[in-house]
Amino acid sequence: MAGQPQTSSYTAAAPRGIFNLAWGVVATLLSAIWTMICATGAAISALLNQPHWVTLVTRAWGRGIIAVCGIKVEIEGLENLAGLDHYVLVSNHQSFFDTFAIAGFMPGDPRFVAKKELLKIPIVGFAMQRGGHILIDRESGGKAIRKAIQIIRSGLDVCIYAEGHRYNDGRVHEFEDGAAWLAILSKLPAVPMSIAGSGRFYPRGAIFVTPGLTMRMRIGQPIPTDGLRSSDRTELTQKLEKAVRASFTTEV
Numbered sequence: 671m672a673g674q675p676q677t678s679s680y681t682a683a684a685p686r687g688i689f690n691l692a693w694g695v696v697a698t699l700l701s702a703i704w705t706m707i708c709a710t711g712a713a714i715s716a717l718l719n720q721p722h723w724v725t726l727v728t729r730a731w732g733r734g735i736i737a738v739c740g741i742k743v744e745i746e747g748l749e750n751l752a753g754l755d756h757y758v759l760v761s762n763h764q765s766f767f768d769t770f771a772i773a774g775f776m777p778g779d780p781r782f783v784a785k786k787e788l789l790k791i792p793i794v795g796f797a798m799q800r801g802g803h804i805l806i807d808r809e810s811g812g813k814a815i816r817k818a819i820q821i822i823r824s825g826l827d828v829c830i831y832a833e834g835h836r837y838n839d840g841r842v843h844e845f846e847d848g849a850a851w852l853a854i855l856s857k858l859p860a861v862p863m864s865i866a867g868s869g870r871f872y873p874r875g876a877i878f879v880t881p882g883l884t885m886r887m888r889i890g891q892p893i894p895t896d897g898l899r900s901s902d903r904t905e906l907t908q909k910l911e912k913a914v915r916a917s918f919t920t921e922v
Contacts, residue, residue: 693740694878701735701879708734709797716800721826724801725779732774736767740882741871743771747889747917750861751777756827757861757892758853760910762842762918763831764869767879771868771887772829779826783818783848802826815852822856832910838869842915850906854899859892860906862913867922888917 708731715723736743751757759780761768772780786805788795799805804818818828830852832845842864853860867885890913898906 690881691878693881697739697881698878700738704734704738705731706793709793712801713793713797716797716802721779721802721824724797728773728801732770732772735770736774739767739871739879741767741771742884743775744884744886745775745889746887747863748777750889750891754859754861754892756822756825757859758822758849758856759827759829759861759863760832760845760849760853760914761829761863761865762914763833763836764838764865764867765836765872765874765885767868767872767885768831768865771865771885775887776829780829781821781826783828783830804828815848815855818852819856822858828852832907832914836869836874838873840869840920842911842918845907845911845914847903847907850903850910851900853893853895854903854906857895859894860910861892862890862910862917864888864890864914864918866919870922884922886919886922888919890914890917 708727711727712724712731715721715727756778759772759776761772769782772782781802781804782798783804783806784798788798788805795805802821802824804821822828830849832849833843834846835843837843850860865885865887867883871880871883871885893906893909893913895906
């Protein structure tokens with residue numbers, strides 16, 4: 671069923687015919703409207719100091735967009751999160767749909783590390799800033815890490831796209847060390863996750879989504895950080911990148 675995690679096999683990308691193109695245009699417009707509605711709800715929830723309400727609204731936002739675009743989200747490895755109260759999720763990044771899928775289907779109360787440029791988007795930027803997300807620029811790494819730790823200590827989880835940018839060339843790129851640094855300082859397990867397929871139907875720079883396709887999220891074994899120091903972040907970064915590369919697939 672569209673909008674729910676699937677376990678069926680992958681299908682080849684459908685030709686972008688007239689029907690598919692029309693669906694993509696309509697779905698993109700509906701997604702934009704739904705985003706503004708949910709951002710308003712998240713902003714109100716944040717103003718009322720209700721972080722779990724923010725999560726519920728964000729989950730509805732992600733699932734709604736996934737559903738209207740007819741995207742199948744296949745998730746493997748959820749059992750690797752069993753027994754974890756909180757964690758730092760570390761992933762590669764192909765598309766905005768990565769965020770929709772994580773927000774919609776990952777357990778817990780995920781918050782994202784994102785670029786400060788999102789503050790310029792009406793309502794959305796305000797909702798993210800007040801809702802516990804970490805909006806950073808390249809010059810404020812230490813400040814962003816401190817805010818992220820505060821968010822984790824408040825009972826939320828943090829998701830970081832470790833490559834630093836979206837890439838839709840079917841490859842995992844070199845990881846930056848911010849995710850490892852955050853995991854070490856917060857003393858939480860770092861959970862590697864690979865994302866594949868989303869770059870096909872909404873690559874960077876696209877205006878309209880290509881609907882009806884599939885993406886896959888593979889959650890790896892948590893990497894403990896107990897006893898690690900900041901000086902260990904390069905080694906941890908390499909372990910995380912290796913784990914993501916090992917589970918990444920282009921067969922979507």
